Structures are given as C-alpha cells and as structure tokens.
Amino acid sequence: MKRSLMSIKPLAGFTLIEVMLAMLITAFVAMLAYSGLSTAIIAAEGHEEQAQQIADIQLPLAVLERDIRNAVARPISNEYDMVEGALIGGALSHYPLTLTRRGWHNPRELPRGELQRVRYVLEEDKLWRESWSVLDRKSEYQGQQRSLLLTGVIKLELAFLNAGSVNASSSPLGGEWINNWDDTGSLPLAVEIKFELENFGEVRRVISIAQP
Numbered sequence: 001m002k003r004s005l006m007s008i009k010p011l012a013g014f015t016l017i018e019v020m021l022a023m024l025i026t027a028f029v030a031m032l033a034y035s036g037l038s039t040a041i042i043a044a045e046g047h048e049e050q051a052q053q054i055a056d057i058q059l060p061l062a063v064l065e066r067d068i069r070n071a072v073a074r075p076i077s078n079e080y081d082m083v084e085g086a087l088i089g090g091a092l093s094h095y096p097l098t099l100t101r102r103g104w105h106n107p108r109e110l111p112r113g114e115l116q117r118v119r120y121v122l123e124e125d126k127l128w129r130e131s132w133s134v135l136d137r138k139s140e141y142q143g144q145q146r147s148l149l150l151t152g153v154i155k156l157e158l159a160f161l162n163a164g165s166v167n168a169s170s171s172p173l174g175g176e177w178i179n180n181w182d183d184t185g186s187l188p189l190a191v192e193i194k195f196e197l198e199n200f201g202e203v204r205r206v207i208s209i210a211q212p
Contacts, residue, residue: 057197060149061205063129067101067118068191068207074100075184076117077136087187089120090158090180096120097158097191100135120149125198127153152198160188187211 073086089097098119117132127150133143160181175189187209195203 057150057195057200057203060127061203063149064120064193065205065207066103067099068097069210070101070103071099071187071209072102072115073185073187074115074135076100079137079140079142083184085182085184088182089191090160090178090182092180093182096122096156122153122156125153126151127156150195150197152200153195154198155194155196157194159192159194161190161192163189 071087075086076084078084084098087097087099089095089099098117101116101118102114115135117135117137119130121128121130126148128146129149130144130146133145137143157179159177159179161175162178162181163175177192181188189211190206190208192204192206197203
C-alpha cells in the first residue's frame with residue numbers, strides 16, 4: 001500500500017538566516033583571534049627592539065665606566081707643548097671628557113706603558129672614543145686611534161663630584177657636584193653621565209673613581 005504524500009515529513013535543515021548568523025559569529029571570533037595574535041606579535045617585536053637598544057648601549061657604557069674608574073692624576077703635554085689636566089670635561093670644555101687612565105693591558109707586550117690618554121668626542125649625534133698610545137705627544141695624530149661608540153645621542157651632560165669644595169653637603173659621598181672639571185693635579189670623586197638617546201630616552205650613570 002502506498003504511503004500518502006501528506007504523511008512524508010520534510011527533512012530538517014538550516015535556514016539562510018541561521019547560516020548567515022553562523023558565518024558572522026565565525027568571522028567575529030576569527031577577527032578577535034587575529035587581533036589578539038597581532039597585538040601579541042607587536043608587543044613581542046617591541047620588547048625585542050627595546051632589548052636590542054639596551055644591548056646596543058651596554059657596551060659604550062661599559063667602556064666609559066672602565067675608562068673613568070681607572071682614571072689617574074697624570075697630566076700630559078700636548079702637541080702645542082701645553083699641559084693638559086689629568087681629567088678635563090664638562091660644559092666649558094671643548095670635548096665632553098678627556099682623561100688619562102691606567103690598566104691598559106698589553107697582551108702582545110708592545111713597547112709602551114700601561115697608561116693611555118682617552119678623549120670622548122660628540123659630533124652631531126655620534127659619540128667617538130679617541131685614544132693615544134703616547135701620552136706626551138708631538139702631534140695630534142701620533143699614536144691616535146678612533147672608534148665609534150654610540151649613535152643617536154641627542155644630548156650628553158657630565159657632572160663631577162668635587163671633594164675639595166667649600167660646600168660639601170650636596171652629596172652623600174661628601175662633595176659637591178659641579179658641571180666642569182679642569183684641575184691639573186687632582187681628580188673628582190665621581191663622574192655623573194647623562195645621555196638623552198633617540199628612541200630611548202634618558203640614561204644616567206654615576207661612576208666613582210678609585211682614589212690613590
């Protein structure tokens with residue numbers, strides 16, 4: 001016996017509205033997932049860039065710290081046969097920092113001493129380190145070496161802790177900070193260095209000098 005056409009049930013399925021709603025929900029979830037992933041990638045790239053910037057300034061700061069910590073009270077005679085102080089620098093000086101340092105290792109046992117004359121030069125946004133293997137030189141270029149330490153330097157400021165100042169209360173170390181140093185026979189207790197670096201901001205270091 002044939003079944004009546006009226007007794008056949010229609011097949012269950014999704015309406016067009018339900019399909020479109022499911023597609024919209026899927027697209028929205030995908031957009032949220034992509035947004036979260038994109039934010040995570042951007043944050044990771046930012047941290048990586050910042051870590052690289054920190055790594056790029058660590059070496060220059062280490063070189064500066066090594067030179068300053070090993071400064072000695074040894075004036076020199078320059079190419080004009082004039083005496084230059086053991087340590088010179090600051091707002092009134094032609095160069096940010098010039099000093100004589102000890103502890104210049106000589107692994108190849110070259111015919112030279114262990115003292116080295118060092119000068120830091122800021123040209124545009126570049127910080128250079130110049131050094132001489134001869135202290136009392138006859139020429140600007142006698143034994144000179146030059147290396148680029150840091151780029152993107154917007155501003156460089158130095159201050160010097162003067163132990164012999166009349167006002168000895170401005171520092172817990174027992175001295176006064178001054179913005180220039182040109183004393184032929186003595187050294188400051190410490191040197192404060194402040195960099196303003198492009199895309200990084202301010203970097204500040206206080207470096208003490210080993211006293212004899």
